[in-house]
Structure formats: C-alpha cells, structure tokens
Amino acid sequence: MMGATVILACRSEEKAKEAMTWMNAEFQAEKDRKTKEVVDYPELRIEFMKLDCASLQSVMDFVKEFKNSGRQLHILVCNAGIGLHKQAYTEEGYELMFQVNYLSQYLLAAHLLPIMKTSGEDCRIILVSSEAHRFCEFNLDRIQGKQFNEQNFGRLLFYGNSKAFQIMQMFSMNRRLQNSNVAVLSLHPGMVETELRRNFKDMTIFNIFTSLTKCVGKLKNPFEGAETTINAAVSPALRGVRDIYYDNCKPANIHNIVTNTQNQESLWTYTLDCLKKGDFLPEDIIKCLEGT
Ligand SMILES: NC(=O)c1ccc[n+]([C@@H]2O[C@H](COP(=O)([O-])OP(=O)(O)OC[C@H]3O[C@@H](n4cnc5c(N)ncnc54)[C@H](OP(=O)(O)O)[C@@H]3O)[C@@H](O)[C@H]2O)c1
Structure with a gap:
C-alpha cells in the first residue's frame, strides 16, 4: 500500500x-x-x-473527474448519509434519504466498478448501513413515499429502508461479482456521537434514546465509530469475504426482509430502471455490473 x-x-x-x-x-x-x-x-x-449525493449529476461529474485522473481504486467506502430527514425530494425527484443514502452511492459504485475490476487483488466496496435497517419495509409502490404528507411520513421507516437497501445492494452485487476481485461488505458503525442527529433534533424520543445510550456508556466517539468501517475496509483477515454485515467488527444478523433474494432482485431491477431513465447507466456499465 x-x-x-x-x-x-x-x-x-x-x-x-x-x-x-x-x-x-x-x-x-x-x-x-x-x-x-x-x-x-x-x-x-x-x-x-x-461529490454531492443529493444530485445524480454531481455523482456523474465526480466519476468523470475520477476517471480522467487515471487512478486505480482499491477501496470504496460509501459512508455519506442523512438520518431521519423530514419528507423531502431531490431535483431528480427521489425521496432524499433514498437518493443520498442509497441511489447515488449505488450509481457511484456502478461507475467505479470497471476501474476496481482492473485495480488488482482484494478490492472492496464498503457500505456503511445501520441497525435502523430493521425498521424497513419492502414495498416498491411506496418506495418514494409520495402517498404520504409531512405529517404521516415515517422518517424512521424511510431512513431504515435506505439502510436496508444498502445491505440488499451488497447481496445483489456480490452475486454478480462472485468470480471477481471485488467484494462488497456492509456494516453498522454503532451508535456514534456525530452530526447525524442534526436532522432529527426535533424528535424528542430519539434525543432521549441518545442521552440514555450515553449514560450507559454505549455511545461511541467518532474514533470508536470508525473502527468497524476501517476493519471491513483494510483487515487482511477479510480478504475474499463477502455478504457479511458487521457490527462491532463482528458478523451480525440481518433482518429477513433484507436477506430475501426476491426482494433484493426486485430492488436491483427498480434501481436500474431509475438510473436508466436519466441515462445515468450506459450499456457498458450495465454489462460490467451484471458481470457479463
Ligand atoms: N452516528 C450514528 O449513530 C450512526 C448509526 C448508524 C449508522 N450511521 C451511518 O454512518 C454514516 C456516517 O454518519 P455519521 O454518523 O458520521 O453522521 P454525520 O456526522 O452527519 O456524517 C454524515 C456524512 O455524510 C455526508 N453527507 C450528507 N449528505 C451528503 C450529500 N448530499 N452529499 C455528500 N455527502 C453527504 C456529510 O457531509 P457534511 O459534513 O457536508 O454534511 C457527512 O460527512 C451514515 O451513513 C449513517 O447513516 C451512523
């Protein structure tokens, strides 16, 4: 290195x-x-x-600049995220947490995959998800939440969904990358004292929960919170390991909605459809993604 x-x-x-x-x-x-x-x-x-993950165009601009630099890429850590945001939509029309936490980072990984495939052995994509994935549902009809309004939009549900989609992406991508040098892993960093709460300071219950977590010594500082991500990204012991969701640097169980292969494949198709619509995925990238 x-x-x-x-x-x-x-x-x-x-x-x-x-x-x-x-x-x-x-x-x-x-x-x-x-x-x-x-x-x-x-x-x-x-x-x-x-890189602004609230804009697919910004992802494309980043990809162009990265490709022009002629660099190799060994480790991609998808960490950007927003938590429990109020109902909001991006310029491209997607629910904000869906796009920032999932769709943009899927697009990024898709475009960087051809570079990673030629960057040597043991390349890794690390998806920083969350235990909040357990609050997910899988319902493609309301994935963008347009039938809700500001009052009844479930902020935890939509955050949980975006985090569940990242883990589902891990499984779907790994299925297609089985015989390649690129492996995808996902993780929960723990409850960490960061700026994540900036979007839900108005939600008293979560503030109480955070304070209680701190009182019992379970709230990690940012150093401790980075450990599971860094371990997944660089630990030599994880060479070739796939399809694991880590918590505290150890494999953890995953909600059964997320491990359901049919759900994973439906989400994969839905995601490709979203990105094809805006011409964000040319044929060569789709071929690389599909492992063909
Ligand atoms: N903290 C926790 O307890 C916890 C628990 C489970 C999972 N996580 C996950 O851990 C990851 C990191 O979160 P954190 O706790 O470190 O929270 P944070 O302090 O709020 O950091 C989030 C990061 O995402 C970036 N980001 C947000 N929107 C973005 C956008 N549109 N484009 C590009 N970057 C954007 C932020 O950039 P700016 O600094 O410019 O805003 C910041 O660097 C997230 O994926 C989160 O879901 C955190």
Whole structure:
C-alpha cells in the first residue's frame, strides 16, 4: 500500500480541508511515535473531490473527474448519509434519504466498478448501513413515499429502508461479482456521537434514546465509530469475504426482509430502471455490473 492516496469525496471543500488538516496532524503524531502501521509511509496523501449525493449529476461529474485522473481504486467506502430527514425530494425527484443514502452511492459504485475490476487483488466496496435497517419495509409502490404528507411520513421507516437497501445492494452485487476481485461488505458503525442527529433534533424520543445510550456508556466517539468501517475496509483477515454485515467488527444478523433474494432482485431491477431513465447507466456499465 506504499504511496496510496485517500480521496475525500465530500460536498463541502471547507469541511474536507478541516478533516485533511486533522488527519495529517494525526499521521505526523503517529510517525513521531514510530507507530509500526505508519512508519513505512513517506507521507499521507489526501485529496478532496467534490461529490454531492443529493444530485445524480454531481455523482456523474465526480466519476468523470475520477476517471480522467487515471487512478486505480482499491477501496470504496460509501459512508455519506442523512438520518431521519423530514419528507423531502431531490431535483431528480427521489425521496432524499433514498437518493443520498442509497441511489447515488449505488450509481457511484456502478461507475467505479470497471476501474476496481482492473485495480488488482482484494478490492472492496464498503457500505456503511445501520441497525435502523430493521425498521424497513419492502414495498416498491411506496418506495418514494409520495402517498404520504409531512405529517404521516415515517422518517424512521424511510431512513431504515435506505439502510436496508444498502445491505440488499451488497447481496445483489456480490452475486454478480462472485468470480471477481471485488467484494462488497456492509456494516453498522454503532451508535456514534456525530452530526447525524442534526436532522432529527426535533424528535424528542430519539434525543432521549441518545442521552440514555450515553449514560450507559454505549455511545461511541467518532474514533470508536470508525473502527468497524476501517476493519471491513483494510483487515487482511477479510480478504475474499463477502455478504457479511458487521457490527462491532463482528458478523451480525440481518433482518429477513433484507436477506430475501426476491426482494433484493426486485430492488436491483427498480434501481436500474431509475438510473436508466436519466441515462445515468450506459450499456457498458450495465454489462460490467451484471458481470457479463
Ligand atoms: N452516528 C450514528 O449513530 C450512526 C448509526 C448508524 C449508522 N450511521 C451511518 O454512518 C454514516 C456516517 O454518519 P455519521 O454518523 O458520521 O453522521 P454525520 O456526522 O452527519 O456524517 C454524515 C456524512 O455524510 C455526508 N453527507 C450528507 N449528505 C451528503 C450529500 N448530499 N452529499 C455528500 N455527502 C453527504 C456529510 O457531509 P457534511 O459534513 O457536508 O454534511 C457527512 O460527512 C451514515 O451513513 C449513517 O447513516 C451512523
């Protein structure tokens, strides 16, 4: 991994730069401490690239820029997410959490897959899902929630659905990638003290739940919250492992709506239809996705 580059694909350059400054300082501190994991690295290369998951067009712009850079890609971590948002729709007409948490990141993975397939052994796509996937339903007729209004839109249900769809994507993609160098894994990072709650500060019950979690010492800090993701992304022990949903770095069980193959394949077809509609998936990408 000598000479690896980390790309921070974010919507805010300012926030990415803050993160980069922090990461560089931490890296230097570890080097000064001669920590064995960093000692062989001459430098930490981190770059920002603009990506707004609320816009499929932004995903396409990112993909174009990434392809033009001629880079290889070994690990794709799909971490961007919004939690329990009020009912809202993107410019492209999709329910906001569906698009940000699932559809855009599916599109991203689809377009980057051909690069990953030629980037060498043990490439991984990591989908940061959530235990909230257990609150899902599978009903394609109301997947965009247009029959609801602001009052009766189930914010937990639609967040849960978006997180369930990520795990379903793992199974469907792995089925098609079985004989390839790319494996897809998913995970729950734990209950973590981050900015995720910014969209549901008005929901008292969840604030109480978070406070209680903190009181009993179960609320992770962001370092602890990153552990399961990093483990899934780089642990040599997980080479070639597929179809696992991790919690606390250990395989965890998954809701049976999500493990149902018929549901997974219906979602796959629905997703392709969404993306074909806007011409976001050319034939060569579909062929690569389908493993043909
Ligand atoms: N925190 C928890 O307890 C918890 C539990 C289970 C699962 N998760 C999952 O963990 C992941 C990370 O969340 P977090 O807890 O770290 O929350 P967070 O602090 O709110 O971070 C979410 C990240 O997603 C980015 N993001 C949101 N909308 C975006 C968009 N339209 N385009 C590009 N990036 C966007 C945010 O960027 P900005 O900084 O620019 O807003 C931020 O970097 C999410 O997928 C979440 O569902 C978290």
